Every structure is written in C-alpha cells, then in structure tokens.
Amino acid sequence: MSKRGALDSFFKPTAPKKPKYESSTEKTHHASYPFSVPYLPSPFVEELGMCPAVADGTSIVDDPKYPDLDVVIHRPYIPSSISGGIFEFLRQELFFYRVVYQITRGGINATVNTPRYTTVFGVDETSRFSNGRLLDSKTNRPIEASRYKCVPRPLPACLETLKQIVEATTGETFNFCLVNYYADGKDSISYHSDDERFLGDNPAIASLSLGAKRDFYMKHKPIAPSANAPAQPEPKVLQLSLGPGDMVLMRGTTQKNWLHSIPKRAGAANAVGVGRINITFRKALVKAGTENYYQYNVGKGEVFKWGEKEGKMMPWSEGVAGTEAGAEHLDAAA
DNA sequence: ACGGATAAACGCT
C-alpha cells in the first residue's frame, strides 16, 4: 500500500481513470529504452491467435503482368474487431524518432529529414538476446563490447507477440522489427527496395498496416537497355491501398527487381491526425544490418511519444509529466 | 532516398 496520507488523498483530483484498454501491468524494460513498453492487452493476443494462414492471402507470383514479383496480400490479416485497438495501443505506448542524417549527393552534403516517425528493435543473426543481454549466436557467450557501435534493443513483448503470429503464418523467421508512423498525408517514403546485402539474396519481409489507409505502390526497376533488346517498356505500377490490419508479404526476387513507396497524399482523408502505423519484420544476417537499422531508424535525435491531449507526437524527455493523459475510446472494437 | 521544380493528369463547375 502507499504511504499517502489523508491530505494527499484529499487533493487527489478524482478516482483512478478508467483504462482505455485492459492493459496488463506487465511491461518490457530494457536499459536501451527511454521508457518501458506494456505487453499487448490479452484480449488482442487471444484474437490474434485466429489470424489467417498464408494460403488465405492473395498471391501475385509468376504473373507475366508483374515479372519477378512475389507477394502475398492479406486484406485484412488482423481482424477489424481489434486492428483499431492495436493501432491505438502501439501509437500510444511506443517511443519514436524523427531521424535527421547527412548524405552526399552529387558531391555536396545534404541534410535529410526523414519524412515519418520511426523506431526499431532487434539484432542480426550473429547475436541474440537472452534476458535482455546480447549473446553470441554460436558460442552463447556474452558478445565483445566492440561488436556494435549502436545499442541494439530487444523487441518489447507486444511486438514479439505480433512477430510470432506473423512467423507462424508465413513460415519465415525474423529478427528485426521496424515501425513507421505516418502522421498524415505529408509523411511518406519514396521509391526504394529493401535489397541491402545484409538481408541476403531473396529476403522475406512482412509488412503490417494499422490505422489510416494509404496507397502503396510497387514498380519494376528500370530495365537496362541491352544491345539486342533496347528500350523495354516497364511493367505497369502495382497500386495497392493498404487499410487497417492489412499485411503484405514480399519475398523471392521482389526486392531485387521492384521498388515500393508510400507516396505523399493531399486532401482531408490524409489530414493531420489521420495516422498510419507500418510494422515490418525482416531478418538481418550480419552486423552491418544492425548498425544500418539503428542509424536510420533511431539515430541520435530526441524521443517522441504520442500526446493524447495534443493528438500528435510530442517531444518526450525523462521526468516530464503529461504523457499519461488518457484517451477513452481505445477498446474501440471497430 | 529527400524535396523542390515542373509538367501532366485529374476533377469540379
């Protein structure tokens, strides 16, 4: 029991707030986290047990209209009864970053402001977490201190839960979880491939969408004109609209041959406050993957946390009150 | 892999 006296109790404004979702009191703590992260509420976990199998998704593979593409699309994957609640939960409970970094383009330095909020958890295959400590995957001994310049973070239990569900569905295994928050239609990611060497040759990447619906475009990489077959027409763009609970599994030769993007969008449907969370699971094979992901998804910048009152991501710092302000409608089963 | 410039496409009246 608390040591609170009568006076304190008297001045305490009101009875305890009603929780927005039945949150467990259990949280994942780790020295690398700015604050601890609650477990996924158990009603969500139970419902997630009934997610579809890969076979239930729509496959696009060996399709002459989309050469070299290999994707499976589930619309939705997470049932609509809980996708809204899981979105609210993650937006509220995770910490995010707005990474700024320097690149050299055309010989000159440029500053890039990542146009979305990001956060990342995981470590490549050369290491694994055991009770929050990093061990060498082969020897099971603690890793040497010099192994990483960054500080790898274990997945919090709530994301570990989602990872396990997605692994069971896809038959893949993952060791990284990247989370993006697109606050509105101005947040985006331009065309790119997840074709880094550290993911291996034909990486499988599972991508979960939560919250606002956004366009997701995929287009074939430019086909190099060769001597005997000049100027091929590019295959047409595959335009998907990803809504809450949808999942896209990209695998095989997809990353080698295709680009994907979440383009900027104007209009009321993408107004401020209409946020989307994207969670991708992937497997980094070597150290370079760990360094890369922490550099570009955590960086050195300030921490952001969802401000319920403000309705947007707010700078967070240790000991600053106000981040507990509660929403009411979180078990919004719709 | 960003964002400003620009041209093309869209969509409302």
Add this chain to the structure above:
DNA sequence: TAGCGTTTATCCG
C-alpha cells in the same frame, strides 16, 4: 466540355 485550380508523377541535385 473548356477552363482552371488542385493533385500527382517524375526528374534531378
């Protein structure tokens, strides 16, 4: 449906 403001796609530094 021409006209025009808005949105989108592409180029490029």
